Amino acid sequence: MPSRVLVTGASGTLGRRLALRLARPGMRLSLWARDLNALSFLAWQCRAAGAEVGVCALDLTDIDAALIALETQDAAEPFDIALLVAGRGDTLPPGALVEPPTQIVRLAQTNFVAPAAMAALLADRMAVRGRGRIALVGTAAASHSLPFAAGYAGSKAGLARFADALRLAVAGRGVSVTLVSPGFFADAAALSRPGEIAADMVAERMIAAVMAGKAELVVPRRFLLLRWFDRLLPRPLRDRILLSLRLP
Template identity: 40%
Template sequence: MKRGARRILVTGASSGIGRALALRYAQEGRSLALFGRDAARLEAVAADCRAKGAEADVSIADVRDRAAMAERIAAADAREPLDLVIANAGVSTGLSRGQIAEDPEAVRGTLSINVLGVFNTVEPAIEAMTARRRGQIAVVGSMAGLRGLPYSPAYCASKAAVHLYADSLRGALAPHGVHVSLIVPGFVATPMTDKLKAWQAGKVSDEKAAEIIMRGLDRRAAVIAFPLFVYYAMKLFTMLPPRTVDSVMRLVEVSVPQTHEREKP
């Protein structure tokens, strides 16, 4: 087995980046704890991982359920100590052309999964890893967390929140032997982006995204952002006059489907 984490937990492992990461990490000598809500899809991913030589156990869990997540993560850690926890589960929501405000229920559903879901994943891992004084936590953010976009206010807010959370944890946990990485992907070919009507600059496959992420996590990078030209462009936007950037962004035709998720699981 290559160097790196042996026991890895991934939330949102039944599709998209989570699935691609599970398959990328799957190899003999590794043990995967796969978390998701769709039992059939999750079992299929686990079967594919086992076929590649990895051990894989599944947990049907909703990241919004704090008590259930704490219980299941503790059980996964008890089965074998977790080396790497990837808080990946997330949803998107936004505005269609001509729509002015987001549905308050969709907004709260997005924040509940994207923000509280990350907290519910990371907090139990902190307790276990700091007690052992070793481990790694990865939080999946987004380019949308770098600068507000007029067509997806709640999603941008949710990702900005977890960006700062990861940045804060990195400094707080380093003295306790726990490394924290923030993953900042651009457009990745997943079921989520398939529904997005927009120009998707620099879009990569989920397999390529998983390769980049794994490489960054192996070297314990503080930030894993890709593609870099989009990352630096978004950084530049934050330094330009806000109203100018807003005006330019409004010229781009984008339609983001509203999530069906709600605040409570």
Template identity: 55%
Template sequence: MVIVVAANDGPTQPPTTTTRILVTGASGELGGALARAYARPGAHLSLWGRDPERLAAIGATCLAAGAKVDTRSLDIADVPAALEAARAEDAAAPFDIALLVAGLGETRGAGDLVESAELVRRLGTVNFTAPAAIGAALTERMATRRRGALVFIGSAAAFHALPFAAAYSGTKAGLARFAQALRLSLRPHGVSVTLVSPGFIDPAELHQNGKARPLALQPDHVAARIVRAVERRQAHLILPWPFALLRLFDRLLPAPLRDRLLLSLTPPA
């Protein structure tokens, strides 16, 4: 952690402990909710996002809540630039918590027989390569300090072989396995790794208008659950809870029945 001592001419004041937090995808719904959840006096937030206007608005909200805020307009699809930024920021002021939120949820286009090669490449970069590489770079540094927490945002889709979303479910499954292996390798070094596997996340306005998807959660609720999971150093957070049952159901079904069920979920062409 960064210890900040305020200079003054009066009696000596106790040092203030500052928690340094990285949130990628902070201009998105969940990333913005996580930024707000951690925004308080004593927090120093580094907020990354692709949308400069939304990023500025989130940053202003966090400043008003008493946090110190830095923003960076960056697309993590540029993996070398993202790695350079992560290492430079951590060297300047070490991160205590890194929440790697950004991701793409695109699926096979209407009328397409399979997902395009370009879509597979793009999702592979944003959903797996970028967060895995950034996570590895940051936890290598955290491990030398013997403290820190890393959070990967996966998806409940990683539990199922979705025929219409092979790239999305596949990249999220890869991230889940990477998170599990990284967590085990870092356990002796005091660094925690939390994988979050949410179902649908819909903004508040959809819930208010009655247009939310089944079992969909609001971003602020998910963010609050993630904060608690990080505090507990929880290995895996699945939410809402019915998706944990669906994961078990998928594993227990005989393969022919599972294939038939998954094919039945494919949207009509």
């Protein structure tokens, strides 16, 4: 296992589980998140497991600051793996017909622009070094036109296409790019929705997929069937199903 790993969105459910799974003697973690208090506690947990930990409290909507911090850290001590987990899952506000423009901008910046720009910066630097692994966390929802989450699904769909294109751009340079497309997940004690899985399972499978250099991980795999179901249905029937999912 390479020893220098970046995890963005480290205070979130999946980012936290990834950091705790990776924490061990010899591992050097750079944990990024907006919530400094949550980040500091996670860093303490990872250090207790034997890892060396640095933290960066940063809002990724400040893209210029994020790119400067990333380039500075990578220049000082190159990253072997970057797990770009940070994202927002905002949906349609109660009573609204469509999402507010400000929400669309925020989702686009956090879910697409920031991770894509950070991945591009690292992919270029890793290609020069001839090694590196990048993971971009999307969502199974990116395959569906969700009327109650157009900004979320749309921004993640853009990220999915970018991840695939970036993977091809660095092919043969020793750099792998993995798109992770999870369905519903939560901490094991908080599982409540049908089909929801434990974040620990997503983290475990994600680490394995990244280390294997896979192009994409869909978890649980049944969401692959839903993706093909969406593509193969006649549009009028698909539209009727998607409209039935609109939040009350």
